[in-house]
Amino acid sequence: MSATQATPSGTRQQAGPDMARLDSLVLQAVTDVGAALNGTLVLLGTDLGFWSAMSNCESISAAELALMCNVPEPYADQWLSAQAASGYVDTDPDQQTGPDQQTGSARFRLSPEQAMIFCDPDSPAYLAGGYHIVRSVYEDLPRIEQAMRNGRGFGWHEHDAELFLGTEQFFRPGYRAHLVDEWLPALNGVHEALTAGGRVADVGCGHGVSTTVMAQRYPASTFIGFDYHQGSLDRAAALAEEQGVTGNTAFARARADDYPGSDYDLICFFDCLHDMGDPVGALKHARSALAPDGTVMLVEPRAGDTLADNLNPVGRVFYAASTMICTPASLAQDVGAALGAQAGETRLRQAAETAGFTRFRCATETPVNMVLELRP
Numbered sequence: 001m002s003a004t005q006a007t008p009s010g011t012r013q014q015a016g017p018d019m020a021r022l023d024s025l026v027l028q029a030v031t032d033v034g035a036a037l038n039g040t041l042v043l044l045g046t047d048l049g050f051w052s053a054m055s056n057c058e059s060i061s062a063a064e065l066a067l068m069c070n071v072p073e074p075y076a077d078q079w080l081s082a083q084a085a086s087g088y089v090d091t092d093p094d095q096q097t098g099p100d101q102q103t104g105s106a107r108f109r110l111s112p113e114q115a116m117i118f119c120d121p122d123s124p125a126y127l128a129g130g131y132h133i134v135r136s137v138y139e140d141l142p143r144i145e146q147a148m149r150n151g152r153g154f155g156w157h158e159h160d161a162e163l164f165l166g167t168e169q170f171f172r173p174g175y176r177a178h179l180v181d182e183w184l185p186a187l188n189g190v191h192e193a194l195t196a197g198g199r200v201a202d203v204g205c206g207h208g209v210s211t212t213v214m215a216q217r218y219p220a221s222t223f224i225g226f227d228y229h230q231g232s233l234d235r236a237a238a239l240a241e242e243q244g245v246t247g248n249t250a251f252a253r254a255r256a257d258d259y260p261g262s263d264y265d266l267i268c269f270f271d272c273l274h275d276m277g278d279p280v281g282a283l284k285h286a287r288s289a290l291a292p293d294g295t296v297m298l299v300e301p302r303a304g305d306t307l308a309d310n311l312n313p314v315g316r317v318f319y320a321a322s323t324m325i326c327t328p329a330s331l332a333q334d335v336g337a338a339l340g341a342q343a344g345e346t347r348l349r350q351a352a353e354t355a356g357f358t359r360f361r362c363a364t365e366t367p368v369n370m371v372l373e374l375r376p
């Protein structure tokens with residue numbers, strides 16, 4: 001007999017809960033509450049220097065960590081215990097724990113994999129930056145909830161600044177690992193054009209990590225990043241200075257449907273088209289600003305076409321981010337298409353075709369991103 005039964009009136013009458021399913025769901029929810037709470041501890045680990053202190057030691061006790069980071073020992077003790085329970089640090093099983101304290105003389109260490117995720121911003125697996133995004137959405141929760149109640153959007157620029165920092169840090173490892181070594185070479189003729197010296201627009205560039213990564217690799221080409229958010233552009237300019245690429249980069253405030261220039265060899269959209277109110281309008285503008293044999297590189301979160309395709313951990317992250325960030329951002333702009341961060345290839349292809357592109361293919365993908373090539 002099924003757990004629910006249809007009554008003659010068509011309403012469904014619930015049978016009692018399946019206890020095994022309930023237990024497993026409770027366990028998942030407890031795990032998730034733990035993850036949500038521990039997000040604050042991951043941020044503390046960055047802000048108070050716990051992660052970097054650990055990465056400089058073979059192993060460490062709570063007392064040593066407290067001393068190194070200049071905090072009372074009970075904080076270090078509880079923080080280490082929570083990370084051990086999360087699987088984010090390892091404990092030394094041979095060490096005794098004291099009877100009257102939580103960790104006693106226990107020693108903790110970071111495995112190389114844990115260090116890559118939490119300590120090294122240059123590692124392709126660095127994820128600690130993503131927690132700044134988490135902090136921003138909790139900070140903005142009351143205002144986003146109010147926007148939803150009022151039936152309005154919530155613009156990218158309205159968010160707490162932690163979102164901009166978190167977005168930079170969350171996407172940076174993927175761009176550094178894949179953009180110039182895999183994504184650009186996967187596009188037809190683009191590597192050759194940029195090596196010879198081409199014109200590139202990076203639309204919705206944010207902090208311009210993608211712009212500077214490309215500018216470093218292709219010194220003969222010129223790169224201009226456009227975004228409507230001035231605060232992000234200021235950071236992009238500072239980053240270009242830091243990276244020594246001011247000679248072939250520029251940043252300008254413009255919307256995706258009104259930036260200047262023509263005959264671009266490459267126009268890029270990195271993880272931003274679905275945030276825009278009018279993705280078709282943005283692609284139409286790109287189509288008109290492109291050189292006759294130019295290319296649009298559309299990088300979007302990896303997603304299948306159906307909900308069922310995306311019911312996995314990556315889909316979960318992006319659907320949640322989409323609810324709190326991308327969908328409100330799109331609804332705050334004209335048209336308000338609200339593509340969502342899991343739009344999938346078919347809907348993106350339809351947008352590209354409506355905008356006048358005749359050639360569309362998925363050039364390559366990673367576990368997180370798909371790289372789509374659009375040509376006139």
Ligand SMILES: C[S@@+](CC[C@H](N)C(=O)[O-])C[C@H]1O[C@@H](n2cnc3c(N)ncnc32)[C@H](O)[C@@H]1O
Pocket residue numbers: 156157167168171203204205206207208209210226227228229232254255256257269270271272275276277329333
């Ligand atoms: C998720 S962030 C991605 C930033 C950057 N491309 C990256 O990958 O780090 C989305 C960016 O799109 C920008 N944006 C959203 N709508 C825009 C529009 N209509 N015109 C220009 N920029 C826009 C936002 O200001 C924000 O910087």
